[in-house]
Amino acid sequence: MKTIMRLVMGAALAALALSPSRSAAAVGCTLSNPARDLKALYPEMTSYREDVKELPKFPQGRELYEALQARVGSDLDPVYEAFDTPYTLYSVFKGEARLGYVHGVNVPGRGGVIQVFVSADPATAVISRLFFQRLESPGGAALRAKETRAQFTGLSLADFYKHDYYAAVEPGSATDKVAQLKPPAELPETARPDWDATLRGLRKNLILLDIFAFDRRHEPVYQRAEEARKKKESKP
Amino acid sequence: MTFTTFAWRNLTRRPVRTLLTSGGVALAVAVAVSLGGFNLGYKRAIDGSIEQLGFQVMVMAKGCPYEAATMMLKGGTGLLYLPENAHTKIKNDPDIEAITPIFIGIAEKQGSSIDDAPAASSFTILSGVDAPSFRVMKPWLAFKKGPGYDSGRWFAPDATNEVVMGFEAAEYEQRKVGDVLYASITPNGKTAPVMHAFHVTGVLERSGSQDDGTVFLPLTTAQRIFGREGELTIIGIKLREFNGIRMREFEGRWMSIPEVQVVSLEQVKGALVSLVGTAQTMVAAVAVIAIIVAVIGVINAILMSVYERIGEIGIMKAVGAARIQVFRLIWTETLLICLAGAISGCLLAVITAGATDAALRHLLNIGVTQGLVRITPGLLGGAVLGSVILGLLAGIWPARRAANLHPIEAIRANE
Numbered sequence: 001m002k003t004i005m006r007l008v009m010g011a012a013l014a015a016l017a018l019s020p021s022r023s024a025a026a027v028g029c030t031l032s033n034p035a036r037d038l039k040a041l042y043p044e045m046t047s048y049r050e051d052v053k054e055l056p057k058f059p060q061g062r063e064l065y066e067a068l069q070a071r072v073g074s075d076l077d078p079v080y081e082a083f084d085t086p087y088t089l090y091s092v093f094k095g096e097a098r099l100g101y102v103h104g105v106n107v108p109g110r111g112g113v114i115q116v117f118v119s120a121d122p123a124t125a126v127i128s129r130l131f132f133q134r135l136e137s138p139g140g141a142a143l144r145a146k147e148t149r150a151q152f153t154g155l156s157l158a159d160f161y162k163h164d165y166y167a168a169v170e171p172g173s174a175t176d177k178v179a180q181l182k183p184p185a186e187l188p189e190t191a192r193p194d195w196d197a198t199l200r201g202l203r204k205n206l207i208l209l210d211i212f213a214f215d216r217r218h219e220p221v222y223q224r225a226e227e228a229r230k231k232k233e234s235k236p
Numbered sequence: 237m238t239f240t241t242f243a244w245r246n247l248t249r250r251p252v253r254t255l256l257t258s259g260g261v262a263l264a265v266a267v268a269v270s271l272g273g274f275n276l277g278y279k280r281a282i283d284g285s286i287e288q289l290g291f292q293v294m295v296m297a298k299g300c301p302y303e304a305a306t307m308m309l310k311g312g313t314g315l316l317y318l319p320e321n322a323h324t325k326i327k328n329d330p331d332i333e334a335i336t337p338i339f340i341g342i343a344e345k346q347g348s349s350i351d352d353a354p355a356a357s358s359f360t361i362l363s364g365v366d367a368p369s370f371r372v373m374k375p376w377l378a379f380k381k382g383p384g385y386d387s388g389r390w391f392a393p394d395a396t397n398e399v400v401m402g403f404e405a406a407e408y409e410q411r412k413v414g415d416v417l418y419a420s421i422t423p424n425g426k427t428a429p430v431m432h433a434f435h436v437t438g439v440l441e442r443s444g445s446q447d448d449g450t451v452f453l454p455l456t457t458a459q460r461i462f463g464r465e466g467e468l469t470i471i472g473i474k475l476r477e478f479n480g481i482r483m484r485e486f487e488g489r490w491m492s493i494p495e496v497q498v499v500s501l502e503q504v505k506g507a508l509v510s511l512v513g514t515a516q517t518m519v520a521a522v523a524v525i526a527i528i529v530a531v532i533g534v535i536n537a538i539l540m541s542v543y544e545r546i547g548e549i550g551i552m553k554a555v556g557a558a559r560i561q562v563f564r565l566i567w568t569e570t571l572l573i574c575l576a577g578a579i580s581g582c583l584l585a586v587i588t589a590g591a592t593d594a595a596l597r598h599l600l601n602i603g604v605t606q607g608l609v610r611i612t613p614g615l616l617g618g619a620v621l622g623s624v625i626l627g628l629l630a631g632i633w634p635a636r637r638a639a640n641l642h643p644i645e646a647i648r649a650n651e
Binding site for chain 2 (some may be wrong): 210
């Protein structure tokens with residue numbers, strides 16, 4: 001009977017510990033209807049998995065957050081891009097085979113939050129599609145246009161790091177894919193900050209995806225770009 | 237050895253049966269406590285949500301007052317509007333302690349879709365308020381502090397492009413003081429939305445009410461951008477003395493204005509409480525059935541226990557145990573099972589209160605933001621007491637059967 005009582009008490013305490021509680025943590029970015037949205041991205045999908053990633057739970061989480069800040073190239077908002085912001089990584093499967101990753105981030109636009117999602121190839125880490133889940137902008141229609149978003153297909157984080165290198169060492173290089181990204185012609189001037197926010201959000205998204213899914217495989221490219229930039233800056 | 241120890245030892249001889257019987261009681265108690273908690277919590281949640289509106293009386297356009305009130309509590313579309321001159325007429329009523337005009341409109345968010353097709357858009361509630369009188373109604377509203385929020389202030393009455401954001405609205409849009417907020421509004425009589433850019437002058441602390449998800453802007457600005465100059469959604473009123481007589485007098489004075497109705501939030505509260513009455517009755521019926529089944533289970537288990545020990549009881553009586561002593565022993569066993577079940581049931585109800593709340597909120601989405609399940613010490617005490625009384629009643633028959641056994645016949649029957 002004592003064993004049974006212990007089991008009952010143990011179950012009660014476990015249930016208490018697992019009962020839902022309100023958290024005041026930073027707001028993450030999740031798909032509003034993952035089953036529908038992922039099926040739209042990958043029609044051959046048979047299953048998917050959601051992994052919530054939080055930098056504080058990584059062994060060197062604080063260092064990763066500082067690395068993210070350095071690689072994004074601008075300050076992270078202390079409230080809405082805080083250290084404890086949760087991120088949701090979606091892995092899409094056909095049977096046992098992983099078809100792709102889908103990941104989204106919040107980024108402050110001029111007049112509201114922009115949610116930038118990408119789907120990426122699990123082998124090459126290349127973007128297969130970029131889309132906005134939320135975007136409120138005078139240039140919203142132009143930014144959402146298929147042609148605008150198609151520019152990003154085929155890019156990877158390496159292209160953004162190479163862009164840093166080219167910008168410092170060889171401006172105007174024809175091989176700088178990121179420099180060739182152009183805002184839509186019909187984008188009003190007032191919506192230009194939302195184009196810039198989109199680029200920033202995409203870069204942040206890819207850096208996080210590199211950490212969460214690709215074991216930081218693009219890090220050597222970043223390091224080489226940084227060395228080149230510093231060498232260039234140190235020259236009189 | 238006391239009767240209680242003796243009874244406890246008897247029960248532990250069949251631990252699985254004791255546990256299952258006690259578990260049946262626990263489930264019934266958990267259902268009953270959760271239902272009681274829902275009754276208490278729902279009424280309190282309605283009270284709290286209405287209290288946070290800040291006023292006791294609303295003047296609104298003729299229509300369904302309860303639907304309008306629910307929209308006020310949880311937000312919604314399809315609101316009716318009343319002429320602003322009603323406010324001018326009513327505001328000097330001697331019974332009024334405070335009055336505030338409110339205009340509510342809906343801003344449509346631009347839709348986005350993953351598959352390039354047009355997507356359904358979401359909404360933001362915009363509330364045009366007269367800040368000075370609105371603040372009198374809701375003195376608890378305070379500005380959020382901290383980096384990015386410190387310079388929060390209310391907008392100027394004639395500001396055309398300033399807004400104050402509720403806590404959740406700001407969090408949802410990731411806005412801070414000084415940021416810009418876009419809102420697309422379709423003016424009355426037009427079909428295409430017009431995008432407006434507002435400057436955020438303040439972000440409010442969380443209040444736990446509908447205000448958290450609302451964007452506030454000056455009344456005249458809201459009326460203008462929605463193309464409804466001279467119109468209001470409601471007039472909120474706080475009376476100097478609020479009771480049935482004063483309310484009827486007040487209502488009588490102002491019901492004469494065409495197109496408007498005067499609604500007491502007490503009436504609204506009554507209507508909202510009655511809305512869930514049917515659901516509560518059904519859950520109560522389930523709880524009563526669960527209790528009856530549990531009581532039958534207890535009687536059955538104790539009777540089985542008596543019949544299994546018929547020889548023992550015969551020997552007890554043969555060596556001098558009085559009828560009352562045998563009766564007391566069986567009665568104590570019943571009581572212990574019910575008491576253990578009651579305590580476990582109370583524990584279960586407390587642990588699962590969050591899940592129960594979430595489930596009820598999913599089933600009964602009628603616009604309250606506070607907890608729907610409120611389990612109080614009194615409720616738990618009542619449940620334990622009720623279980624003890626039922627246990628005592630359930631134990632009478634098996635205990636009498638045991639007490640009335642003839643010792644010789646009982647010993648022989650067991651051979």
